[in-house]
Amino acid sequence: MSVGKQTGKASIFFTDPVYIQSAASVVGSKEGSGPLKEYFDMICEDSMFGEKTWESAESTMQKEAATLAIGKAGLTPHDIRMVFAGDLLAQTIASSFGIAEMGIPFYGLYGACSTMGESLSLGAIAVSAGYGAHILCATSSHFATAEKEFRFPLGYGSQRPLSATWTVTGSGACVIGAKPPRSCSLPGSSPLAHTNGYAAITGITTGKVIDFGFHDSLNMGGCMAPAACDTIHRNLEDFSRSPEDYDAIITGDLGMIGQHILLDLLAEKGTDISSVHQDCGLLIYDNQAQDTHSGGSGCGCAASVLTAWLLPRIASGELKRVLFVPTGALLSKVSFNEGVPVSGIAHGIILEHIPRPCKGGKN
Template identity: 45%
Template sequence: MAIKRIGTQTIKFVNPPLLISTASIVGPKEGEGPLGEYFDKVLSDDLFQEVSWEKAESKMTKEAISLATNKAQLKIPDIQYLLGGDLLNQLIATTYAARDLQIPFLGLYGACSTMAESLALGGILIDGGFADRVVAATSSHFSSAERQFRFPLELGNQRPLTAQWTVTGAGAVILSEKGKGPTITHVTTGKVLDYGIADASNMGAAMAPAAASTIVSHFSDTGFKPEDYDLIITGDLGIYGGEIAIELVRNRGLDIMKNYSDCGIEIFNGKKQDTHAGGSGCGCSAVVFCGYLYKKLVEKKYRKILLVSTGALFSPLSLQQGESIPSIAHAVTIECN
């Protein structure tokens, strides 16, 4: 019997896993944004002394994992599973980091929802008694994502106002069966939704229905109310996707506007940094959570947050073939002890 399952899509942990440390590494543009002081490391060069954007992204992932492990006063062999992913084909940024670290690895692809997905599955491993210590890590890089999904940077293509700026960054979280830190208490797994959006420069609109669906399901399953949370924050819907999500949730009878935000809005100053609709990418919710939100939870400035990472599940091939963009969102409740 699934005794930890409540409602249709949600898990309530019996032994909530602790988040005992985090680490975040970001590129120069992210470091210049409003949250710059909260990141552990801000790169002066987004190539990170490597010969390609992809190698730089993998190096960020590896160093974020190592830093989070050190901050938890652990060693790499103490970590029993690495769960993570990125936006690149075959998860090469995370895979090559896992090759070097030699932690048993479960590669995940949820696009920009991967941070919440890895936290959810890591929590399930710990609450289920399958592991004592797990690391969840995700990354993205503006230049590697542009090269794979859009246009070579050298072309200097114009970006429409609905476009978002892929975050250069990597975040890692150590989940543990014991220790000190905030806990994951609930996980709501999303469904893949597709409302027919086929514009890769308007991913906020594509992902908003999935975010709204998961948020509504979470409140229906748990019986919580929006006001029970200090913050409900989506992964990277940006300005326009966030507005759509708020309206879709309101149409289902819930008002989240008072305590809603979005990681893609928080990480950049859109006007000063010319990021149009905001940030995106696997690294977006990863570094905002691992840098800013985690510190606020530890300081108990936030007592309870709902992190809803959102992902557009398309590929360069599906885009070239004119397919629409399916999307998903996963929600994780994180509380102070």
């Protein structure tokens, strides 16, 4: 059992790392045509995923990612102590009609597009307290379900402003635990059991709801950037670190506009992260070739980039320490139509490379 220690005003430091035992990603055809296409576990050309409704399609996609992650860890659903999962839909139906059907004790979450950060935070706390040897953390989003839920029917043909982001059709799932993943010498083992080491969670910074009074639901980057600024700033303060102490600070889905706002807000606090900052919404699409305007968004944006592209780089040692900061815009159809501002939240996850005690040896 690892131990968690409160650090600063909003953070926890795990004296024993919480290991990412496996990770899996499932995405749609548009995401599978982007710059990260070679890294995803599954690219589905059928956006309906063989189902009759968009919502069922997203449930199937998330369940597939969870099944892949569990299998990569050499486990079955019966080995998973609990699930922390969520999505963008009302009553989190993509998760409750998907992963929940696997018969695993289930906690449904809503953190908007920051849900993967919320899931990993709660999962890491549970592991560190000894409440589960294997915990599944997952989330998803689907372009069509998000447009149907929050914006307008696709057939309406309304023009999207340049500030708009494109909701990622994708899902990411991780199995986390107190022990490293299976040895890479074993058949079917996770690529996160790299010959050089593993990826692990060593700390978290819990986000606050930040409201700057934004009302534009088609400028998600602007709504979320203040929350990302607050979480990053507090993480650096709580852990007495500078941006240079991280190989990368990766936000969830601010896109081009949100990235500029984030850098400006941090500059006002005397902090410059421009040399180490990347954004999942800018990594997953080629904005010029794929016409996504400001970039990608949705729960599946940060989750699929994390599981497909980021975690293997940490396990290999290419990246030693990363601050992963998924961001979310907190709104509903009711709140938006009643004129309530769109607030934001961001959760910080410290991911570190843990060297193998003996190269080529078994765990």
